[in-house]
Amino acid sequence: MNNGDQQRNIFKYNMSFYYKSTIIYFVVFILYGVIRGEFVEDSFKLITKDPVLYFLAIIVIISVAALLYNLFRNMYIEITDDGISFADRFGTKKIMIDQITRIRFSKQRRAVNSKSFRTARLKVNSKIRPLIIRFADYENQDELLNRIEELKKMIERN
Numbered sequence: 001m002n003n004g005d006q007q008r009n010i011f012k013y014n015m016s017f018y019y020k021s022t023i024i025y026f027v028v029f030i031l032y033g034v035i036r037g038e039f040v041e042d043s044f045k046l047i048t049k050d051p052v053l054y055f056l057a058i059i060v061i062i063s064v065a066a067l068l069y070n071l072f073r074n075m076y077i078e079i080t081d082d083g084i085s086f087a088d089r090f091g092t093k094k095i096m097i098d099q100i101t102r103i104r105f106s107k108q109r110r111a112v113n114s115k116s117f118r119t120a121r122l123k124v125n126s127k128i129r130p131l132i133i134r135f136a137d138y139e140n141q142d143e144l145l146n147r148i149e150e151l152k153k154m155i156e157r158n
């Protein structure tokens with residue numbers, strides 16, 4: 001398998017939500033600090049006893065921590081001809097094709113004709129609850145959907 005096919009089979013966790021939320025929270029924090037600050041005799045004095053400013057600072061810190069944690073985990077899904085692997089920095093959980101009994105695709109009820117809210121439910125022999133893959137949570141979600149559909153066809157043939 002060449003490197004292009006290998007890249008096609010690895011789907012990284014989508015971090016855009018964490019980036020966007022961190023930037024928005026930080027901008028709101030800065031804007032609130034500037035607006036609430038006092039302009040006294042041509043100098044700017046920040047209000048440090050404002051509880052809203054502390055609350056916004058806590059939100060920014062939590063957002064940055066969540067971003068760094070998810071960057072550190074480096075989660076991804078790898079789909080091969082013999083199964084699917086859920087991996088991160090700490091380990092890999094591989095599910096072979098013969099362990100999967102069925103794959104079902106569904107949409108969230110709120111989303112009408114939107115591919116971004118599609119999910120796949122994988123019923124595994126050794127698990128009571130199905131594994132749920134939300135395609136919007138991963139980069140290159142259309143290709144991930146195609147690969148899961150191919151996996152479903154392989155399972156239905158067996």
